[in-house]
């Protein structure tokens with residue numbers, strides 16, 4: 001599935017568009033299957049999205065919330081993606097699954113444990129209704145970084161090392177097989193520092209190893225990339 005790139009004026013427009021899509025998909029999934037299974041992301045654009053979603057009518061008891069990646073840190077950390085979502089959204093604790101950093105010895109164990117929780121909640125062929133993602137300046141997505149072994153992981157969840165990105169802690173991340181099984185994948189990409197990689201992505205130029213976003217290709221789902229003007 002080739003991505004649909006949608007240029008929008010600015011980060012606020014990206015967040016508003018993403019919120020409208022989130023609401024529509026949630027409504028449809030709850031009507032059809034009784035629940036909405038979503039993976040949230042980290043970063044600055046999701047923050048705007050979460051602030052909008054917090055003002056909308058959503059039945060969070062029917063929304064299963066996972067995280068497409070996170071740091072091996074407690075949600076209390078300001079660098080935790082789960083922490084950000086928990087601070088901004090009225091999430092239901094019973095249907096929210098932060099990575100279990102506090103009960104794991106290291107990121108590898110945390111990834112294994114997270115996969116176990118995910119399979120227990122979603123069954124042996126996990127399929128997200130919506131996976132939210134961002135893209136880093138180096139073309140990484142979730143915590144799938146250029147040149148790292150996590151790019152070829154065949155498990156549903158794995159761990160990875162970001163290299164020099166702050167803070168320099170290990171990460172837990174969805175793998176391509178899990179992302180690509182989703183019904184819908186939605187990227188939020190903003191900022192001029194992303195422009196060069198977006199151009200390569202649009203041209204489908206390079207390899208997954210050098211430009212990890214190229215590895216996102218849902219088998220039977222939609223792939224939409226919302227871009228602000230600076231990134232597109």
Ligand SMILES: O=C(O)[C@H](O)[C@@H](O)[C@H](O)[C@H](O)COP(=O)(O)O
Pocket residue numbers: 041042043044045046069070081133134135136137140141142143188189190
């Ligand atoms: O930071 C994270 O939690 C994610 O690992 C990462 O993949 C992020 O989505 C991109 O780096 C884009 O982040 P921004 O949208 O903040 O630029």
